[in-house]
Amino acid sequence: MPELIFEKSRPGAGSFTAATGGVNFGGLEPRLPKRGLRTRPLGLPEVVEGEVVRHYLGLSTLNHHVDKDFYPLGSCTMKYNPKINDALALLPGFTGLHPAQPAAEAQGALTLLWELGEALKTISGMDAVTLQPVAGAHGELTALFMIRAYHEKLGRPRRKVIIPDAAHGTNPASIAMSGYEVVQVKSAADGCMDLEALKALLDEDVAAFMITNPNTVGIFERHIVEINALVHAVGALSYMDGANLNALLGIVKPGELGFDIMHINLHKTFSVPHGGGGPGAGPLVVKQRLAPFLPGPLPVRMGDQVVWGERGPDSIGPVHSYFGNFGALVRAYAYIRRLGARGLRRVSEYAILNANYVRVGLQDLYKVGFAGIPLHEVVFSAINQRRLGYKASHIAKRLLDFGLHAPTTYFPLIVPEALMVEPTETESRATLDRFIAAMRQIHRECEEKNPLLDSAPNTTPVRKLDDVRAVKQPRLRWRKEQD
Amino acid sequence: MPYIPHTEDDRREMLAAIGVARLEDLLESVPESLRLTHPLELAEPLSEAALTRHVGELAARNQPWPPQDCYLGGGAYVDHLPETVRSLAMRSEFITAYTPYQAEVSQGTLQTIFEFQTMVSELAGLELANASLYDGATALVEGVRMALAVKQDKEPARRRVLVAAQLNPRWLDVLRTYLHPLAAEVELELLGAGASRLSPEILAARLGVDVAVVVVQSPNALGLIEEVAPLAAAAHEAGALLVQGFDPLAVALFECPGEVGADIAVAEGQCLSQPLQFGGPFIGLFAARGDLAKYMPGRLIGETLDAVGARGYVLTFQTREQHIRREKATSNICTNQALVATFATIHLALLGPVGLREKAQSLYTRCAWLSERAAALPGLSLVGAGERFREFALHVPRRDAVLARMRAAGLAGGLPLPTELGAELLLVAVNELQEEADLQRWLDVLAAALREEGTHA
Numbered sequence: 001m002p003e004l005i006f007e008k009s010r011p012g013a014g015s016f017t018a019a020t021g022g023v024n025f026g027g028l029e030p031r032l033p034k035r036g037l038r039t040r041p042l043g044l045p046e047v048v049e050g051e052v053v054r055h056y057l058g059l060s061t062l063n064h065h066v067d068k069d070f071y072p073l074g075s076c077t078m079k080y081n082p083k084i085n086d087a088l089a090l091l092p093g094f095t096g097l098h099p100a101q102p103a104a105e106a107q108g109a110l111t112l113l114w115e116l117g118e119a120l121k122t123i124s125g126m127d128a129v130t131l132q133p134v135a136g137a138h139g140e141l142t143a144l145f146m147i148r149a150y151h152e153k154l155g156r157p158r159r160k161v162i163i164p165d166a167a168h169g170t171n172p173a174s175i176a177m178s179g180y181e182v183v184q185v186k187s188a189a190d191g192c193m194d195l196e197a198l199k200a201l202l203d204e205d206v207a208a209f210m211i212t213n214p215n216t217v218g219i220f221e222r223h224i225v226e227i228n229a230l231v232h233a234v235g236a237l238s239y240m241d242g243a244n245l246n247a248l249l250g251i252v253k254p255g256e257l258g259f260d261i262m263h264i265n266l267h268k269t270f271s272v273p274h275g276g277g278g279p280g281a282g283p284l285v286v287k288q289r290l291a292p293f294l295p296g297p298l299p300v301r302m303g304d305q306v307v308w309g310e311r312g313p314d315s316i317g318p319v320h321s322y323f324g325n326f327g328a329l330v331r332a333y334a335y336i337r338r339l340g341a342r343g344l345r346r347v348s349e350y351a352i353l354n355a356n357y358v359r360v361g362l363q364d365l366y367k368v369g370f371a372g373i374p375l376h377e378v379v380f381s382a383i384n385q386r387r388l389g390y391k392a393s394h395i396a397k398r399l400l401d402f403g404l405h406a407p408t409t410y411f412p413l414i415v416p417e418a419l420m421v422e423p424t425e426t427e428s429r430a431t432l433d434r435f436i437a438a439m440r441q442i443h444r445e446c447e448e449k450n451p452l453l454d455s456a457p458n459t460t461p462v463r464k465l466d467d468v469r470a471v472k473q474p475r476l477r478w479r480k481e482q483d
Numbered sequence: 484m485p486y487i488p489h490t491e492d493d494r495r496e497m498l499a500a501i502g503v504a505r506l507e508d509l510l511e512s513v514p515e516s517l518r519l520t521h522p523l524e525l526a527e528p529l530s531e532a533a534l535t536r537h538v539g540e541l542a543a544r545n546q547p548w549p550p551q552d553c554y555l556g557g558g559a560y561v562d563h564l565p566e567t568v569r570s571l572a573m574r575s576e577f578i579t580a581y582t583p584y585q586a587e588v589s590q591g592t593l594q595t596i597f598e599f600q601t602m603v604s605e606l607a608g609l610e611l612a613n614a615s616l617y618d619g620a621t622a623l624v625e626g627v628r629m630a631l632a633v634k635q636d637k638e639p640a641r642r643r644v645l646v647a648a649q650l651n652p653r654w655l656d657v658l659r660t661y662l663h664p665l666a667a668e669v670e671l672e673l674l675g676a677g678a679s680r681l682s683p684e685i686l687a688a689r690l691g692v693d694v695a696v697v698v699v700q701s702p703n704a705l706g707l708i709e710e711v712a713p714l715a716a717a718a719h720e721a722g723a724l725l726v727q728g729f730d731p732l733a734v735a736l737f738e739c740p741g742e743v744g745a746d747i748a749v750a751e752g753q754c755l756s757q758p759l760q761f762g763g764p765f766i767g768l769f770a771a772r773g774d775l776a777k778y779m780p781g782r783l784i785g786e787t788l789d790a791v792g793a794r795g796y797v798l799t800f801q802t803r804e805q806h807i808r809r810e811k812a813t814s815n816i817c818t819n820q821a822l823v824a825t826f827a828t829i830h831l832a833l834l835g836p837v838g839l840r841e842k843a844q845s846l847y848t849r850c851a852w853l854s855e856r857a858a859a860l861p862g863l864s865l866v867g868a869g870e871r872f873r874e875f876a877l878h879v880p881r882r883d884a885v886l887a888r889m890r891a892a893g894l895a896g897g898l899p900l901p902t903e904l905g906a907e908l909l910l911v912a913v914n915e916l917q918e919e920a921d922l923q924r925w926l927d928v929l930a931a932a933l934r935e936e937g938t939h940a
Contacts, residue, residue, distance in 0.1 A: 001590065001594070001793055001794045001795055002594070004594070004597070004598060004601075005598050005828075005832045006598070006601065009835075014832075014833070014834075014835035014837070014838065015834070015835045015837040015838040015841070016565060016833040016834050016835070016838045023838075023841035023842065023844070023845050024845055024915055024916075024918075025844075025845050025848055025849075026845070026848075026849055026915075026917055026918040026919050026921070026922065027918050027919035027920075028848050028849065028852050028919055029848070030844055030845075030848050031844075031847060031848045031851050031852075032736070032844065032847070033708075033736060033737060033847060033870045034870070035869075035870065036708055036710070036737050036738050036870060037736065037737065037738065038734060038735065038736060038737055038738050038739055038742065039738075039742065040608050040739060040741065040742050041836075042605055042606070042734075042735060042836040042839065042840070043601075043605040043836070044602060044605060044831055044832070044834065044835050044836045044839060045832055045835060046835040046836065046837070047832060047833075047835065049567060049833060052567065052829065052832045052833050053567060053571060055832070056571045056572075056595065056828075056829050056832075057571060057574070059590070059591040059594050059595055060571070060574045060576035060577055060591045061576060061591065062588075062589075062590040062591040062594075063576045063577065063580045063588065063589055063590070063591035063592055064580065064585070064588035064589065065575055065576050065577075065578075065579040065580040066579040066580075066581075067575035067576075067579045068575070068576070068579075071581060073581055073584070076581055078581055079486075080486055081578070081579055082485075082486060084531050084534065084535065086573070086578070087535075088534070088535065088538040088539075088542075089760075091538070091539065091542035092542070092547065093539075093541075093542025093543055093544070093545040093547065094542050094545065094760055094761065095547075095758035095759065095760045096545075096547030096548070096758065096759060097545050097547045097759060097760065097761040098547070098548065098553065098555045098559060098561075098759045098761075098895070099559050099759065099761050099762030099763075100555050100557060100559070100898050101546070101547075101548075101555070101895070105545065105546040106545050106546070106761065107544045107545065108540070108541035108542055108543065108544030108545040109541070109545050109761050111541055111544065112538075112541050119525055119526075122523055122524050122525055123523055123525075134617045134618070134763065134764070134820075135617065135816075135817060135818040135819070136817065136818060137805070137815045137816060137817045137818065138617060138621075140815070141815055144664075145660065145661075145663070145664060148664050149663075157664075168806075169804070169805035169806035169807070169808075169809050169812070169817075170805050170806075170815050170817050172805070172809035172810035172812075173805035173808070173809060173810060173812040173814065173815035174815040175810060176810040176811070176812070176815075177628075177661075177664075177814070177815055178664045179664040179665050179667070179668075182809070182810040214512075219512050220510075220512040220513045222512055222513075222514055224517075225514075225517070249523075250519060250522060250523050251510065251513065251518060251519060252513060252517050252518060252519060253519065256517065257517060267818065271486075273578040273579050273822075274579070274580065274581050274582070274818075275577070275578055275580075275820075275821050275822030275823075275825075276577055276578075276580040276581070276582065276583065276589075276591075276592035276596075276821040276822055276825065277581070277582035277583065277592070277614070277782065277818060277819055277820075277821030277822075278582075278615075278764075278818040278819045278820045278821050278822065278823070279763070279764035279818075279820045279821075279822060279823055280818040282818075295660065316660055316663070317656055317657070317659055317660035317663070318620075318653070318656050318657050318660060319621075319657060319660055319661075320617065320618060320620065320621065320657065320762075320763065321558060321559075321618045321619060321620040321651075321653045321654065321657065321751070321762065321763075321765060322559070322618075322653070322761070322762025322763055322765075323761065323762050323763065324762075324763050325763040325764040326760050326761040326762055326763045326764075327760050327763065327764050328763075328764065330538070333538075334534060334538055336525065337526060337528070337529050337534055337537065337538075338485055338528060338529055338531070338534050339484075339485060339486075339528055340525055340526065340527050340528030340529075341522040341523040341524070341525040341528075342484075342522060342528065343484055343485060343528050344523060344525070345522065345523070346484050346487055347487070349506045349509075350487050350489060352506070352509045352510070353489075353494065353497055353498070353501075353506060353509065354497075356501045356509055357497045357500060357501060359501075360500055360501050360502070361500070372511070372512055373503075373508075373509055373511045373512060374512075375509075375510075375512065375513075396585070397585075397587070400585060400587055400588050405581075405585060405588065406585050408584075411806070425486075425487050426486050426487065426488065427488070428488040428489070428493075429488075429489065429493045429496075429497060455790065457587045457588075460587040460588050461587070461588070461590050462586075462587055462590055462789040462793055462795040463587070463789040463790040463791050463793070464587065464789060464790045465586045465587060465787055465788070465789050465790075465795045465796075465797050466787045466788055466789065466790075467787065467797055467799070469787045469788060470785040470786065470787035470797050470799040471785070471799055471800060473787075474776065474785055474799070474800070475785055475786035475787075476600060476611055476612075476776070476783055476784070476785050476786075476799070477597070477600050477601040477604045477610075477611070477612065478597070478598070478601045478786075
């Protein structure tokens with residue numbers, strides 16, 4: 001592996017400001033504080049600009065990324081990220097805008113926020129929106145704060161939130177952070193919600209029910225309307241985790257299914273690049289009865305102007321320093337405007353087509369987790385391969401040798417040896433064929449007990465990394481004395 | 484159709500392979516009664532050219548201030564970001580990668596963030612730093628939550644959170660939002676309202692065996708450097724932890740959190756990484772004492788070896804995280820601000836220790852020069868005494884009218900502070916693109932505005 005930037009440091013070699021003709025003191029006599037000065041050395045690297053460029057360019061080439069090749073990570077929606085969206089987000093009229101500038105000086109930005117909010121309401125069938133949350137988990141947490149505020153307003157916050165056992169880990173973590181108890185309900189044999197099990201858990205201490213739809217095995221919850229009615233019958237609210245919204249655009253509106261509140265991952269469904277782990281955006285759309293609890297401030301249209309509405313007395317308050325990840329919101333807006341209604345419906349249709357094409361291409365060798373036609377993603381269980389002595393993780397690592405990214409592994413927890421594949425609509429049939437061929441070859445290798453499976457990955461910039469060592473001998477930062 | 488590669492033949496043949504006739508047939512699991520019968524009511528699609536024009540027109544309706552005329556701060560700052568940073572960090576390889584779950588094909592992101600953790604740890608002077616949080620406000624929230632978890636593990640009765648009233652008001656608002664649901668177990672108390680700094684005496688009077696954490700920010704919301712060391716000592720004496728908000732540039736000049744005894748340190752990293760862009764993406768920096776690793780929120784990258792003994796990097800200590808620990812996780816953080824961390828890392832690598840210090844000194848110099856002259860204007864007074872960094876708070880009679888006049892003269896003269904911090908206060912932030920002549924113009928315009936408002940004879 002390459003050296004760390006710190007290992008390339010030579011005293012006196014770096015300093016961008018000195019190298020560019022000295023620091024700009026604006027023509028003033030430089031001054032230093034008289035007291036409270038730092039005495040501890042500041043261990044930043046000293047590397048000249050050209051070497052810094054080579055260092056990070058070199059590092060960048062070690063990444064797999066969606067501009068390079070297939071990224072079938074289930075539940076992550078790694079679709080193509082249009083370049084025009086990045087360019088538009090970087091227009092100086094957006095990047096130079098201070099968040100404290102009054103609305104009159106930010107009409108373009110406020111109009112964009114308002115229009116994006118309206119589009120998300122239309123797509124979701126909901127009544128009100130906040131764009132403040134900057135990630136899916138942040139949206140979930142904001143929703144739970146609102147759910148709590150709603151019940152408090154009615155008299156008491158209630159105690160529990162119900163989730164399926166197949167839920168994303170962020171669901172229970174967010175529930176705990178909002179002061180609620182997590183109650184898990186077992187999935188039925190078909191991978192969907194077990195209605196009877198849910199009924200047994202519902203009572204007037206339940207504040208909300210959270211579900212991903214289509215669920216984490218890619219299947220639409222066919223009893224969802226009935227489920228939501230049961231939830232509402234005990235006075236609880238129904239929350240949809242919108243992580244899998246890429247399956248539903250223009251096909252169903254979650255608001256019409258009875259959901260009260262939903263977050264949307266703009267960095268999944270609406271093509272905002274994932275950035276190696278953010279920045280994303282996790283707006284929340286809600287029904288009217290929850291609107292008073294939204295975090296403020298919210299953009300409001302007044303004639304041909306958009307202004308910041310006053311934060312109402314029931315608002316939970318802000319969840320971000322300003323208005324969320326504005327740069328991500330510009331990208332999502334551009335995406336929606338570029339595609340329009342027909343384009344968005346196509347997105348979901350072709351995402352579903354691609355997932356099912358992979359399903360039929362592999363189902364004779366890899367057991368499909370649950371019967372039926374899944375929507376935008378398909379979950380395989382590597383139990384056939386397990387019998388041959390190989391786990392899902394072997395298959396995942398071996399795929400890397402083919403220049404392909406691995407599917408999501410070991411999730412959802414209800415499928416043993418899970419391999420969750422979400423191709424997205426932007427992959428061509430040729431790419432899917434290449435993935436199917438690689439998976440089929442890997443299955444043959446399992447039958448042949450090919451040693452390349454045990455040593456995989458074999459062709460990556462580093463070989464299989466030792467996770468256990470990372471925990472047992474923790475090194476969470478660089479230190480000189482290590483060498 | 485944009486971005487979808489399938490030809491008609493592809494579609495037909497793929498449907499045939501699946502064994503259905505039409506795309507609709509794949510929606511079997513969606514009850515027909517629930518399916519939309521009309522297209523979504525959205526605006527017509529735009530070509531890329533038309534989209535460029537449309538969004539370009541929106542951008543043109545904004546009125547960002549030229550850096551030399553912009554004295555707005557309060558947590559979001561004008562800073563020069565070298566072109567090298569943008570050029571490298573905006574590469575496809577960084578932008579279009581996912582969270583580095585498959586470490587062997589994610590070493591670019593992983594090593595970069597490992598370097599980021601090292602840099603944040605150096606800035607804060609604390610052993611540990613995580614891979615980033617959403618922004619300064621949510622980093623503070625996570626710091627307070629972590630400190631509560633550390634203390635309540637052994638002493639569940641420690642439920643009070645003491646917060647210096649001179650905390651960034653936006654951070655305070657977000658902290659209140661997050662702590663409200665825990666109101667039964669956690670009590671937030673503001674200290675020293677009306678003062679310009681938190682004094683050890685005021686803190687001592689409120690400390691007790693039920694206090695878990697003390698929060699102070701330096702430089703504070705008035706731009707003043709706090710004397711954190713005695714506050715930390717007092718907090719520790721009472722068995723509480725100290726969480727410090729810091730500024731990643733100020734620590735190049737002034738004592739860092741680790742030097743003054745902070746247990747956890749958090750900051751807004753926008754000034755190192757991103758343009759203002761209407762408030763986001765920003766980035767939360769988070770550092771803590773070395774013995775608190777198991778309580779850390781968010782992602783951590785660790786160094787390890789591969790199967791043939793070569794060095795490499797992985798996501799580690801994942802047993803703290805939501806996807807393993809679920810409701811017992813230290814935080815719900817999943818997606819964070821990795822790309823923004825990449826910007827910050829490259830920027831800090833370019834600056835080095837000398838460059839960062841020079842940059843900080845250039846802001847310190849401008850702030851000192853301008854604040855002295857502003858205070859000399861008749862009728863105006865500086866809030867607080869002693870050292871400041873980057874911004875200063877000024878009491879300005881008829882503040883809003885004066886500010887409007889400055890605006891009319893082509894200057895964003897400063898940020899009006901909420902009355903909780905004092906009446907008619909103006910927070911003035913300098914930036915490194917301003918020259919002496921620009922600063923002098925601010926003084927002249929302010930003096931003229933004061934004259935026109937008749938605030939002094």
